[in-house]
Amino acid sequence: FHAVACRVVVSPESPSGGKRRQPCRFAPIFAARARGKRARGVVMRYVSTRGYKYASLEDVILNGFAPDGGLYVPERIPVVEPDALISWSGLTFPQLAFEVLSLFIEPTDVHPSDLRRLLDESFAAFDHPDVAPLAKTPDALVLELFHGPTMSFKDVAMGFLVSLTDHFLRRRNERRNVLVATTGDTGPAAAHAAIGRDRVHAWVLYPTGGFISDTQERQMTTIDEPNVHAVGVHGCADGGDDLDAVVAKLFADESLRERCGLGSVNSVNWGRVLCQTVHYFWAYLRAVGPEGVAAGERVAFAVPCGAFGNLFAGFVAKRVGLPVARLVAASNSNGAVHDALAAGVWRRRPLINTVSSAIDIVVPYNFWRMTYYALGEDAAALSAMQDEYVARGEARIPKAALDFLREIFLSDSVVDDATLATIGTFYGSNAGRYLMCPHTSVAVVAAARARARDPEVGGGKIIVLATAAPCKFPETIARALAHLSLDDVPELRHPRVAAQRELEQKGTKCTLEGLENHMREALRRYPRTS
Numbered sequence: 001f002h003a004v005a006c007r008v009v010v011s012p013e014s015p016s017g018g019k020r021r022q023p024c025r026f027a028p029i030f031a032a033r034a035r036g037k038r039a040r041g042v043v044m045r046y047v048s049t050r051g052y053k054y055a056s057l058e059d060v061i062l063n064g065f066a067p068d069g070g071l072y073v074p075e076r077i078p079v080v081e082p083d084a085l086i087s088w089s090g091l092t093f094p095q096l097a098f099e100v101l102s103l104f105i106e107p108t109d110v111h112p113s114d115l116r117r118l119l120d121e122s123f124a125a126f127d128h129p130d131v132a133p134l135a136k137t138p139d140a141l142v143l144e145l146f147h148g149p150t151m152s153f154k155d156v157a158m159g160f161l162v163s164l165t166d167h168f169l170r171r172r173n174e175r176r177n178v179l180v181a182t183t184g185d186t187g188p189a190a191a192h193a194a195i196g197r198d199r200v201h202a203w204v205l206y207p208t209g210g211f212i213s214d215t216q217e218r219q220m221t222t223i224d225e226p227n228v229h230a231v232g233v234h235g236c237a238d239g240g241d242d243l244d245a246v247v248a249k250l251f252a253d254e255s256l257r258e259r260c261g262l263g264s265v266n267s268v269n270w271g272r273v274l275c276q277t278v279h280y281f282w283a284y285l286r287a288v289g290p291e292g293v294a295a296g297e298r299v300a301f302a303v304p305c306g307a308f309g310n311l312f313a314g315f316v317a318k319r320v321g322l323p324v325a326r327l328v329a330a331s332n333s334n335g336a337v338h339d340a341l342a343a344g345v346w347r348r349r350p351l352i353n354t355v356s357s358a359i360d361i362v363v364p365y366n367f368w369r370m371t372y373y374a375l376g377e378d379a380a381a382l383s384a385m386q387d388e389y390v391a392r393g394e395a396r397i398p399k400a401a402l403d404f405l406r407e408i409f410l411s412d413s414v415v416d417d418a419t420l421a422t423i424g425t426f427y428g429s430n431a432g433r434y435l436m437c438p439h440t441s442v443a444v445v446a447a448a449r450a451r452a453r454d455p456e457v458g459g460g461k462i463i464v465l466a467t468a469a470p471c472k473f474p475e476t477i478a479r480a481l482a483h484l485s486l487d488d489v490p491e492l493r494h495p496r497v498a499a500q501r502e503l504e505q506k507g508t509k510c511t512l513e514g515l516e517n518h519m520r521e522a523l524r525r526y527p528r529t530s
Helices: 057-063 082-087 093-102 112-123 154-172 186-194 214-221 240-252 254-260 270-287 309-320 336-343 366-374 379-392 399-408 416-427 438-453 455-459 474-480 495-500 512-523
Strands: 006-010 019-023 046-048 053-055 072-074 134-136 141-144 176-181 200-207 228-234 262-264 299-304 324-331 345-347 394-396 409-413 462-466 508-511
Touching (some): 046 057, 057 154, 057 270, 072 270, 093 112, 112 154, 134 270, 154 186, 176 186, 186 200, 186 228, 200 240, 200 512, 240 262, 240 512, 254 262, 254 512, 270 462, 299 309, 309 366, 324 336, 324 438, 324 455, 336 366, 336 399, 366 379, 379 394, 399 409, 409 438, 416 438, 438 455, 438 462
Parallel strands (some): 141 462, 176 200, 299 324, 299 462
Antiparallel strands (some): 046 072, 134 141, 345 394
């Protein structure tokens, strides 16, 4: 890899005219050559983690869940050639997204010209020219994924997924009712992406009672569009996990699902995961350079761990060919994935409310996708594990699968005190202030601990994924920076947040007990076809 990624030059300053290597950070090679190779004649198909075969990309995107209740994954993960990977260095974010997504999307499913258009539209509303800039702090490289319309990493994939959904629905002349259970950032991103998409009705369900910030709630309830419906739900002891259970029941009703055209843009939808693989490639290629990462050098990524979709995307990127040393799963006190990797048992426990509320999740459903691969893509074995989990509230991970997971992932569980202290430390740094959201802070703490206990991570570069703008969490930032007046923290001021405070809030409120019936009645008003 390193030999391909570098060019050999003769330097008059080298002893005896010797040769030295220079990283070729911008190697302009045409897209056709840059694209990874598929096996000749093999068409990309999708299967369920519970065994259903086969689905087209269109069905995968529009339906979310597989008919057997499983999660869709590609039948095979394509591999990129090392020279193709480094040749992507000079691409813009939408151009890179086209190359990565083209590995998984057949031209017969989405014509390349349409794919380029959808991607360009998806990232047009971002307020940074790089879409996701890579910041250099004294302690870490930080990939800022929060420069989209709702200031969270969910915007990076959500805009594309909803655009792609709309594209397929127009082709079918159908509508979809998209159900979104959110603990903070997914709902606002989905609601914003649905604006103007008359084929898509977005139903964003969120738990009330302090599970999300006021800014996050307003990002959903101040949208005045006929196809965007915000539903605040009282009585969710387990937060978003309670909402996920109701959504699963609605999807299990085949008659309702078919009549109303239910779909999902949570990270159960493969389209979300697929688009999130792009920012791993982007971060790596932005880090490569004379003063950064050497081409071919393995790097680690520290990722706030909620439903595990972002981390699973990192695993896919690694399988495609990105040089990833370790993926650090950074959980808060809920720590479902950390507990599973430490003890080899995935068990459900009561939810703990934390300052990093968007990752307050005790059933990270994308971990089932990851476990499917850890089990050697054995759908029967995964189904048995899931059935055991439903029956007993826990499931043991077989040793071979656990070894596989531990080879890829490091994990940690971070308490609120450490989260708040790290926000304060980074903003008070003499080497340059950097303000981060509480979820990013969880990842920073986990990254530091990973450096201390893993030699490769400690001796190399680690990239932290910053998943939300700090201005969405002023109450938490105020606790972390108690010694400062918030008027002295300009990073908390954002014109979008200020504008939303002036708008009237809309939406519906109901109890968890009444949510299923409320949704059944509401959905029947919007059938799949006229």
